[in-house]
Amino acid sequence: MTHRYVVVDLETTGNSVKKGDKIIQFACVVIEDNQIVDEFSTFLNPEQPITPFIEELTGINDQLVCDAPLFSEVAPKIMKYLQDSCFVAHNVLFDLSFLQDELTNCGYGGFFGSTIDTVELAKIMRPSATSYKLSHLSKEEGFNHDRPHQADSDAYATAELLLLFIDELTQLPLVTLKQLYRLSYSLKSEISELIARILQERMSVSPVHHPYLSIHKGIAMRKLDSANEQNRNYAIEYPKSDKEKIDMLQKAFSNLEIRDNQLAMMDAVYQALSNHQLAMIEAGTGLGKTLGYLVPSAYYAIQNKQSIMISTYTIELQNQLLHKELANLRAMLPFSIRTAVIKGRSNYISLAKFDRALRTRDDHYDSALAKMQILVWLLQTETGDKDELNLTSGGELFWDRLQNAKDFANEHQSSWEKYDFYERARILAEEADLVITNHAYLMSDYFSKKTSNMSDGILIIDEAHQLENAASKHLGSSLDYISIKMMLNKLGIHDQKQLVYKLNSMVNEVKGKSNVKNKRLDRLLQEAIYELEQFFHLLSRLCQEVAQESNAKNTLTLQMLFQRQHEARPLIMLAERLSEHFKEMGTMLQNDVATIMQNGSPGKTQLFHLSEIESVAGFLSEVAEQLGEYFTRNKDSVLYWLEWSKNSPSQYVYLYSQPISGGSEMWFRYFSQQKSVVLTSSTLSVKGSFDYMKQKLGLFDDEMKIHSFPSPFNYKEKVKLLVPTDIPEVNKVSNEVYANNIAAYIEKAAVSSKGRMLVLFTAQDMLKITHDLLKQSEVLQDFNILSQGISSNSKSRLIKHFQNYDKSILLGTASFWDGLDLPGDTLQCLLVVRLPFSPPTEPLLEARCKQIKERGGNPFAEYSLPEAIMRFRQGFGRLIRTNEDKGVFIVCDRRITSTHYGQDFLRSIPDVETEEVELNSIHRSIKTWLQ
Structure with a gap:
């Protein structure tokens, strides 16, 4: 029997059939028996003007369609293509709704056959993809998709994806295919028919052998290699001269920019580890801080046969370290190193729980899709780490049922014991030279009495300015x-x-x-x-x-x-x-x-x-x-x-x-017991002094080594600071009035910088008011407005959307002030809504200030101001991430120039060109600077 698929893509004047939007280009690719056998494409006259946004997006303008046929003229041909076919599209509901509307208007009955949505299919076959946009998937698979948002190019790319996924489905283990088939009836498109056909064909031939897989209780998964002792050379010397270090770095970077401070930082870290010292190292943005501690850590670990635990603040930063920085490290070292990643137990899947969930037939759409994604992912993953998965929000809820836990069932469920991903991660960590983790794991698992000591008391704490927050959360309830x-x-x-x-x-x-x-x-x-x-x-x-x-x-x-x-x-x-x-x-x-x-x-x-x-x-x-x-x-x-x-x-x-003082309690209870600790961050000092951070973390060690290595960037050439003078003072007007002024500045700045804009708030209520105002703006109709807590609660998801769409405005609060890496022209404009003082009524701030007052200190000077300056410096650091970056830094809080302490904020960041502006002149200032 011939299996015929018609892969369709449309370009339209907008995204709503109900609002009267029309098709301006139709394209289809015909697949029969897994071969492309025909193609058809035509522009269509929509009998309405094409907006500038659609013209910019698709490259299709009024001139291209003015002499094109009407849909009614090509409708018979389109119906012929669709006859006895399965309708395939990337987001099938969009294309089919437009097509049904046009066909009905032409007197045809519409299309009522089977459909396959390649977005849905991609989620199953690529469970770890960062994006399911057609352009992203095509790039990842190496397809020549040269004209995204033109129907003929999109249809062909979609057809290639379909053929690839069909081929991969035929190669899956039979047990996985059977599980997918049962679950596929809960999907929105008829993927079940495709899997049924493949299953029928597979059942009629000899079974396929998968040597890299193991099957247990009907679940196929990748075989996990045990850690092997490599032939390792322990007789190595740390590179003493700068030339040796530069030669080493050049193995990973062909266009290496030599940064003297990075080389000096390597020496400082190596000395601290070798002499079993406590060290605090501030490393400015762009210095190459991560390699600044990874290189000496690797040498020390190998020379001394000791493991080093490296902790950073968030799982996102941990993943960045794992996927980017460790690859560079391996490329440059003249010896091999073993690395491992360890996260909290709940990050890992419990296969015993997943086995039980598969046997529970309660499959609504999200849980069925999540199960299908996990079944395919288990054929690939070596870690069982949830962060590899791109689940829907409903899939995230389903994951909560699968979290690994040291619980009763797992202890007595011995048949799954040897497949426990968390235990394997822990064993690998015990055998590794460098162990990568995050502050939350460090507090909750590493320092618990139940966990063996994996790092011999040697710790590198990255993003050390966040250590007290992590400590307080861990010690709190x-x-x-x-x-x-x-x-x-x-x-x-x-x-x-x-x-x-x-x-x-x-x-x-x-x-x-x-x-x-x-x-x-x-x-x-x-x-x-x-x-x-x-x-x-x-x-x-x-x-x-x-x-x-x-x-x-x-x-x-x-x-x-x-x-x-x-x-x-x-x-x-x-x-x-x-x-x-x-x-x-x-x-x-x-x-x-x-x-x-x-x-x-x-x-x-x-x-x-x-x-x-x-x-x-x-x-x-x-x-x-x-x-x-x-x-x-x-x-x-x-x-x-x-x-x-x-x-x-x-x-x-x-x-x-x-x-009230989480950092000092954590220090005395845990960190002071370690052999050597290096704390590093791009912001550890306030007004040139490290006293605030030392006090915050309870560091009273007189022998502690302090180093400050400034950023190598020439900020005078890279950043322009703009301070609006016509915005009212934040404390003298209502939130609504202030938000109106902020929204007006965001609108002007976003148009001038063509999006690529991050707006930092200190409060969620102000963010929400501003978000609502921006959504109503006609000027910003073509912009993608992404707001933390409104568009999504997931920081990583918001960042992905921001990076995938050129005209984006990202509104964020607390967690967006630091730990955010948006290099290149992804971010060109950073606007700070107000100076980042914590609200004076915040209970923890009140309690800490009360303690300072009771001992005769000045709470504002000793705590509130330094804390705000640290956060301000972190925010500023989001703008310039590489030597090629250039951007505009807008501070809308007039206190930065109208108060004496405002000068402390200005002195805390590098010397940059500064200009006072008004709303009617900011457009010119931004365009001139960025051009």
């Missing part, structure tokens, strides 16, 4: 209604699907009884559910009352509530009762689990239920401890506070705790 209620709901009472019912059944089974309920547990659970509602209702009401009196916005310290003793007393009593209930329930659940394990032989499904019960028991015991600490046993060194939304119900009150 949080409580909220939704998390607790979800756990209680899991237990249930009389519902046969819930855990208490299943637990009772298993206990009765081992005791040889039937239908005996644990009445004490049932009653405790009912009381806990009722009292939880009462507790958060009372907490919310008290928050509102105290907030009205104190004019607090949405944060309060618990101490402020406790001051109202009469109202707080019932709340404290409820917290004590809940704590007792949770503690007793946790103990009862754990005892029942122990009884079942000692007296019975639970099956696989029962083990998973026991695992969940043990997890809930642990959670309840932890909540019992937290409630006790929050409401009856406060520690002086810890701050306890609440956050809530005035317009939300009582369920949306969140309780938090953090040590």
